[in-house]
Amino acid sequence: MPITRWPLALVLGWTAFSSHADEVQVAVAANFSAPMQAIAERFERDTGHRALLAFGSSGKLYAQIRHGAPFGLLLAADENIPKQLESDGLVVDGSRFTYAIGKLVLWSPTAGYVDTEGTVLGERPFAHLAIANPKTAPYGAAAVATLESLGLSTRVQDKLVQGENIAQAHQFVASGNAELGFVALSQVIDKNGGIAGSAWIVPPRFHPPIRQDAVLLNTAADNPAARALLDYLKSPAATALIKGHGYDLDEPDAAD
Template sequence: MKRTARLLAMLFSAATAALAHGAEVQVAVAANFAGPMQQIAEAFARDTGHKAVLATGATGKFYAQIAHGAPFDVLLAADEETPARLEQEKLAVPGSRFTYATGQLVLWSAKEGVVDGAGRVLQGGNFAHLAIANPKTAPYGAAAVETLAKLKLYDRLQPKLVQGENISQAHQFVATGSAELGFVALSQVSRDGKFTSGSGWIVPAFMHRPIRQDAVLLVKGAANPAARALLAYLRSDTARGIIHSFGYAL
């Protein structure tokens, strides 16, 4: 009896410890959302006991990795098409997809006074390099190309374009001075409605297709309680407050 009691006590103790530490969820995060997601992951761990393990990169590359069996539980994409495609291909849980944020594109320079409030600096063309994310794999890059086409500047400025693998690399090109200007995510250069450095022009929404960013539960995370908890947490007031502070529409 004593041995059984000790065994039950050990099992209860182990279960309690596991519950206290929560579970882990592997999250593929679009590069533009890295900043807010780091803050959300910290709040998520504090409030639920679960741990979100983050990997950031281009949405298009994440799609290829997931299709080849990458062990992600949740995808936070930079578009709405990729999660829908994963759902159609039975790689995501039907009905789990929703828009967690709508991104804003900004033309940005790391230097003060370079970019005016209407983006007229593009018309002048007095710069050697204009950074964008790869439009084939990064929705913000596609939005940048659409904006230049809308302004009838794409053909003229194409020789000056330098492509980053994702929006983080495009931002890095501008931040380090490798490119004088770049189209980046507003979330990368602003907090609470103000630019944190440099100068920028927030591109009007009508100049490109809406950058609706969808989240989806992947098949590999269907039985993971932490994965479902994270998706629910993204809709909480705490998460929405963080998302809004980084310049996203909700």
């Protein structure tokens, strides 16, 4: 599944007008596509730079970076891939930070289908359960961990349908090809914090924390646009958008 590029013309300086616009190519985990587009649009208004966004599974983006793709920043869906890039010597020292804590949700577009405790998985018949590929997508790995925690891995094994990334897993459910699926909360939350259909927000105790880390790659070490965007992700404007799209900024209590 090809990743999508989104050019955005960024016209004003963030803190002051910039007459010289630079650009950066940014690799973004598929689950973060909606908030990142919103952030980039705000960044467009607030800086004099240009951003080119590419979306895909974190594992595929990692492979592309390792093979020389000209990305300047990576916003991954986990912390392990950015750490691996650090070990590979491809990251600017000290640039890695957690920009969001992801939330996994069991979702159906059908109202009343998924109960708020997730018992639908063990008590209600269904033919297909969509997840992202756990080998390349951290949200897929979190879904597998959740099923293992619930003792349901064997029971649902024959019903699993895997998307290449979390965007494809969501599409399986939204299109009706799967009755329900594990997706990112950010994919189904609306601007008022509601969820269309029915959903169970998976408590953090059922899977390892989904810490989503960003890194500045060596290829953009001297790129003003890359450094400006990395800083912008920590700004009040960006963090408000991140929270509004269903992410935490601090790790939740695993006892919840």
